[in-house]
Amino acid sequence: GAESPAARMREKFVTHVYSFAGDLRTVWSEDEARTPGEAAAAGADPAGEDLARSLAALSADGDSTRLGDAVLASLEDFRLRDDLLAGVVVLSDGRQTSGFRSPREAGEVARTFLPRGSLGERGVPVVAVTAGDPTSARNVRVRNLVAPEVVLAKDDASFEFDVLASGFDGEQGVLRLMFVEPKAENALLVPGAITLRGGDAGQRVKARFRFDHPGTFRVRVGVPPLAGERITEDNWVEHQVRVVDRKVKVLYVDGRPRREWESLQRALTRDADTMLVHTLQLESAAGVPQPRTEAPGWGPLPGNRFPASRAELFAYDVVVLGDADWRRFADTEAEAEERVKDLRDFVEAGGGLLCVSGEFFMPLEYRRGPLAEALPVIVDADEVARTPGRLARSFNLSLTPEGRESDLMRIDEDPERSRDLWQTMERWRQWWYFPVRRAATGARVLAVHPEGVEEARTGRAGPHANRHGPHPLVAVKPFGLGRTLWIGSDEMWRMRYGVGDQYYYAFYAKAIRYLAAYRLLGGNRRVKILPERQTWFLDEPVSLVAHAVGEDYRPVSPAEKPSVRAILTLPDRTEQAIELLPAAGAEGEAPLGLYRGSFTAALEGTYSVAPDPSEVPGEEPESRSFTVETSAEERKDPSVDEEAMRALATASGGHLLPLEDLRKAPDLLRSREYRIPVEARPDPLAEQWWVPVLLTLLLAAEWLLAAPRTPCGVRAGSGGAGLPAGTRPERPGRIPAGSVERRPVGGPLEE
Incomplete structure (x- = not known):
């Protein structure tokens, strides 16, 4: 109106x-x-x-x-x-x-x-x-989901996410998992329900669910809408998880008999439901059978020796390396050094390495070899000499803030009880540990020496800390496509006092699964293609990465393999071929075996990508799924x-x-006008006397030349129209006397 x-x-x-x-x-x-x-x-x-x-x-x-x-x-x-x-x-x-x-x-x-x-x-x-x-609407918002991409069937999958509740402070919210694809009956997440808390920070929720059957599942995790909510799309976050029904293959290598060896090899080989294990004690007597998992088709360790080829080593998912002398990996020191290099490449290619420290070899004898860069800690022999009094008193592990939040260190369903068990259980107190200099770049420290925490806080010199902080006791580090876990003590067996393997194996089983995550994504495929993120948005480039190795499981060069061909399956089930090219390094040099490609998603839904069958002859191409969705940010907060x-x-x-x-x-607002700046400058000609005289003469000459030369009367012209005597016709373009011409200035502005 x-x-x-x-x-x-x-x-x-x-x-x-x-x-x-x-x-x-x-x-x-x-x-x-x-x-x-x-x-x-x-x-x-x-x-x-x-x-x-x-x-x-x-x-x-x-x-x-x-x-x-x-x-x-x-x-x-x-x-x-x-x-x-x-x-x-x-x-x-x-x-x-x-x-x-x-x-x-x-x-x-x-x-x-x-x-x-x-x-x-x-x-x-x-x-x-x-x-x-x-005003803040009554709304529950779920975000920042952290969940595994792959889990074993009949194993707990953990889901951690933030819940922000406005207008529901003190009310109960149900934790639920919904199956999007394929459809299945929705389920409650343990612990089932939470008490909602208001505030901008929200609350961090940790829940879990056990998948009984293998498959790839797209699920929604969150809190069902409560009465009074107008925005319900943000109650859920989507995630895709792959459930595999295969056993983790483990090789456990140690040196001499010790309590940790006895406890760990027994716990690992007993778990025939989820693991296939070979053990190797390098200093055992010749001909003594090495413990292994008793399962159909799982024979003894070939030759009772360390794997002699890369193919044999790469058949495992995780290697547990105890206090073992690497020189015993082969008959000659040169061959043994090659085996250590193979072990380093094994981790970089996606394998898992669990290092359990000992007094003689691990980690001291590995600090300068090929495996050093894969370790989560920096080893310095001088640190051992500097701290002779470190073993004077027993200790419990002190969890770092990151360790308290890590699912890896959670050995009880109750997080608080799990923390108390690690830090206060008297029967778990240990005496020996190896003092490393510091954590390696990129490593995450999950547990440290408790007295070192106090020494580092007060700044006083002590045997359990240095200028880098307290001595790390448990640390993890990604290396290439794989992961490494380092344990600085060899007395974790004390966790078995009175309860057997209840907590002891809960820790080691989680450690093995954590380290095997990449291998569980698709076995030992020589070409793996996966998206760099699990969720993408419409009209943004989706980045794909491929890792390729040759028959000897060494990364291939661009000359050997100029490109990797992938098959992309769209939500409408149509297929599209994508070529991935060698990734450029920092100085234009391509890292071996790494390829990248991208495409722009135009359809919302679930996509999958797999190597072209020609890339993996004789094998079934392993596919990875991901989702593309419309951003719902506009509707998450009204x-x-x-x-x-x-x-x-x-x-x-x-x-x-x-x-x-x-x-x-x-x-x-106010109207605007054009302002044309005019600058007045003095004219030097205006000061000269002859200028006005000259102008006067020019005007007089023009008048004389323009004067009429016809006699009085009427002059007829061929046009038939006449003018009074003494007048002359107006020249074209001249403005008639008495008229004023108005011209617009500045567009729509009027004079």
Whole structure:
């Protein structure tokens, strides 16, 4: 109507209307709506009616908001038009979910904006009008899910995520797992329910679920909507997990008999349900049978020796390396060193390595060899000499903050009880450990010496810490595609006192599964292709990576394999071929065996990627699935980000208004005019006496030459029209006497 904010704006300004989500789009322009010479009916406003229809057709269904970018795009549009701009009025909730420039940055650009040609005033004020729910809605939001990509059938899968609850403080929320694909009966997550807590930080929830059957499952994890929630899409996060029903192949190598060897080999070989284990004690008597898993098809360790070829070694998923002399890996020292190199490559190619320290060889004799860079710790013999008094008292492990949150260190269903068992159980106190210098770059320390914590806190010198901090006792590190776990003590067997393998094997079983994760994704495939992320969004490039090895399980070079061919299966079940090329290194040199490729997803749903059958002759191509979805950020929080809108307005020199005061926006803006700078300079000719004399002579000559030479009377012309005597015809282009020519200046501005 005539009193609407849009009508009041049009009374004062030539108005242009834009909409924006991902990009700026023109909704209505007064320049285009006006038709020159159009005779409208009395009282009719066709342009206004057209604007009303355009505004009514708008809907808030975008997948993202680029508020800062949209303001800058509107400014640039007017710079290209070469039009003056009185101001920008922005209606938004202020929640920017994507884009390159923040609202504050856009406001700063608007303050210094200058039209093309520099003929206008500098700066364009922004009136930011907050539209949306100004209060926090009753809403439960689930985010930041951490979950495994692969688990063993009949093994617990852990799910950790944040729950942010607004308006439900103290109420109960159910933890549920929903099967999206393939469909199955939904289930409760243990512990079943939580008490919701308010606040911006939310609460970290740890739950678990046991998958009984193998397969690839796309699931949704979260809290079902509660009464009063308007936004329900953010109650869930999706995840894809692969459940495999195969046993982990383990090789356990140690040196001499010791209590840790006896306890660990017995626990590992007993677990015939989830593991196939070979053990090798290098210093045992010749011909003595080596313990192994008793299972059909699982024979003795070939030759009762360390694997003599890469193919034999790479057949395992995890190697447990105790206090073993690496020189005994082969008949000669040169061959033994090659076996250590093979073990390093085994980890880099995706295998797992568990190192259990000892007094003689692990880790001291491995600190300078090929395996050193795969270890989670930096070993220094001087640290051993510096700390002779470190074994004077027994100790419990002290979990680091990261260790307290790690599922690897959780040996009881109750996290608090698990922490107490590690740190306070008297019967678990240990005496011996190996003092390393520090954790390696990229390693995560899960447990340290408790007295070292106090020494590091007070800064006093002691046998359990150094300038790098307390001595690490449990640390993990990714290396290449694989993982390494280091245990600095050989007395974990004390965890068996009175309870057998209840806690002892709970720890080691989790450790084995953690280290075998990459191998469980697809066995010992020579070509593996996987997405770099599990979830992607529409219209963004999806990055794929491939790892390729030759028949000897060594990474291939670009010369040997110029590319890797992959088959992509889309949600509509159509297939698309993708070629992955060698990845460029830091200096243009490609890392061996690494290939990359990408594509832009245009369909929402579940995709899968696998090597082309020609890449893995004689094998079934192993596929990996991932999801592509529409960003739901726009619908996750209906509240207004008033701070962002205030920053936009303030930085531009504009104003912040609530939606109900939108009618005031035209009064906060003023019309702009072109200002053409004129600079007065003195003219040196004006000071000369002869200049006016010369001008007078020129004017007199022009008058004499133009005087009429006909006699009095009427002069007839061929045109049949005459003029009174003494007059002359007007020259074409001359303005008749007494007339005034008016010319518009500055476009729509009127004189």
